[in-house]
Amino acid sequence: MRNRYVSKPKLSTSANPAWTEPHPLFFEGEAISWLRGLGQNHSSYLVLTDSNTRRLCYPHLEPHLPPHYLMSIQQGEASKQLQTCLPIWEEMNAKGADRGSLLICLGGGVVTDLGGFVASVYKRGIATAYIPTTLMAMVDASLGGKTGLDLAALKNQIGTFHQPEAVLVLPELLDSLPSREWMNGWAEVWKHVLLALPEEWESFKEESPKLSYDLLRKAIGVKMALVSEDPLELGVRQRLNLGHTAGHALETMALATGQDLLHGEAVAFGLLAESEWAYKNGLSEQGLHEDIKKYYQTHYQHSLPKAWVEELFSRALAQDKKNRQGQLRLCLLEEVGKPIEGIAADLTVFAGHCREVWEGLKSKS
Numbered sequence: 001m002r003n004r005y006v007s008k009p010k011l012s013t014s015a016n017p018a019w020t021e022p023h024p025l026f027f028e029g030e031a032i033s034w035l036r037g038l039g040q041n042h043s044s045y046l047v048l049t050d051s052n053t054r055r056l057c058y059p060h061l062e063p064h065l066p067p068h069y070l071m072s073i074q075q076g077e078a079s080k081q082l083q084t085c086l087p088i089w090e091e092m093n094a095k096g097a098d099r100g101s102l103l104i105c106l107g108g109g110v111v112t113d114l115g116g117f118v119a120s121v122y123k124r125g126i127a128t129a130y131i132p133t134t135l136m137a138m139v140d141a142s143l144g145g146k147t148g149l150d151l152a153a154l155k156n157q158i159g160t161f162h163q164p165e166a167v168l169v170l171p172e173l174l175d176s177l178p179s180r181e182w183m184n185g186w187a188e189v190w191k192h193v194l195l196a197l198p199e200e201w202e203s204f205k206e207e208s209p210k211l212s213y214d215l216l217r218k219a220i221g222v223k224m225a226l227v228s229e230d231p232l233e234l235g236v237r238q239r240l241n242l243g244h245t246a247g248h249a250l251e252t253m254a255l256a257t258g259q260d261l262l263h264g265e266a267v268a269f270g271l272l273a274e275s276e277w278a279y280k281n282g283l284s285e286q287g288l289h290e291d292i293k294k295y296y297q298t299h300y301q302h303s304l305p306k307a308w309v310e311e312l313f314s315r316a317l318a319q320d321k322k323n324r325q326g327q328l329r330l331c332l333l334e335e336v337g338k339p340i341e342g343i344a345a346d347l348t349v350f351a352g353h354c355r356e357v358w359e360g361l362k363s364k365s
């Protein structure tokens with residue numbers, strides 16, 4: 001979706017010291033300078049791409065990289081499995097990667113999640129740098145140091161916390177991103193606006209999706225502020241789970257039944273289902289829920305899987321990492337910019353609610 005990113009002047013990360021914790025973040029020219037300055041800082045350099053980013057993004061970066069060894073995985077979520085790691089570790093070993101090597105992950109969330117995991121346990125942990133190439137990875141997956149692998153159909157069941165040495169943001173890499181992938185990442189931008197950017201919401205909800213440099217920077221800032229305060233997700237970082245409890249359940253069901261649904265599309269559904277839950281439980285006003293519903297119907301409803309066999313929200317929610325003996329912990333919005341985390345919800349009742357919302361939408365689509 002070309003031209004949805006509107007380029008603006010360079011940003012200095014030093015303007016916002018919070019962004020240097022827990023890992024530094026460099027934009028555009030500063031990102032390129034960081035790469036060019038790598039020199040002999042590490043004993044060797046490895047670059048991990050997927051089949052698309054090797055073709056579409058690597059040529060833009062190659063001139064700025066120190067001598068390196070290039071590796072690739074097959075594109076797509078199906079690669080985010082333990083089986084994919086073994087040949088990468090073997091390749092790294094064969095190329096002499098040691099504790100002083102740097103693994104540069106150039107790709108979307110699959111490459112950064114998997115590459116981060118690979119590096120975090122290789123020789124008990126080597127350094128990484130991430131160059132996110134999708135909007136999803138730029139505003140979410142590359143930030144905060146969570147790595148992850150899926151366990152068959154279960155999302156992100158294996159993983160570590162491993163902070164990258166730097167995250168390099170080059171928005172022009174988004175130029176080749178297909179429109180569906182762009183909207184996938186946009187769901188996380190939407191979430192960040194709902195969580196902490198109330199001043200953006202009025203225009204955001206009326207306009208068609210378009211990413212200004214300012215909004216990109218702010219959306220990244222929302223996640224960075226929360227992960228800086230709570231790197232291990234013991235408190236405020238849980239706010240980032242807004243929309244993710246219902247969303248993950250839908251995503252798990254899609255993965256288990258081979259349905260085509262992207263993470264952000266599932267999160268968009270989750271934002272809707274959880275806002276309706278907040279309204280039903282007297283936490284928020286109807287107006288907010290109606291705005292969210294309208295936004296969902298305008299931009300995401302078409303993404304619901306068409307041929308669903310079963311609607312197993314209960315079973316999918318039982319896999320949620322926040323489930324404790326049938327009680328979920330939700331982050332809900334009181335109003336835009338006012339999230340409350342740790343709200344208990346009975347799993348069975350919440351599953352029934354999600355199913356109701358989902359079936360209501362399905363019958364209209």
Ligand SMILES: NC(=O)c1ccc[n+]([C@@H]2O[C@H](COP(=O)([O-])OP(=O)(O)OC[C@H]3O[C@@H](n4cnc5c(N)ncnc54)[C@H](O)[C@@H]3O)[C@@H](O)[C@H]2O)c1
Pocket residue numbers: 050051052053056057075076077080107108109110111113133134135136137140141142143144145146147148155156173174175176177178181184263
């Ligand atoms: N670690 C975290 O905190 C975190 C947060 C959010 C999401 N995630 C994970 O991120 C993953 C989803 O990330 P994603 O949406 O980036 O998926 P992805 O990495 O699979 O990328 C989506 C598709 O876009 C292609 N692509 C990537 N960059 C491109 C470009 N510039 N031009 C053209 N095509 C390009 C990829 O090859 C792939 O086909 C999920 O596994 C999710 O669990 C992790």
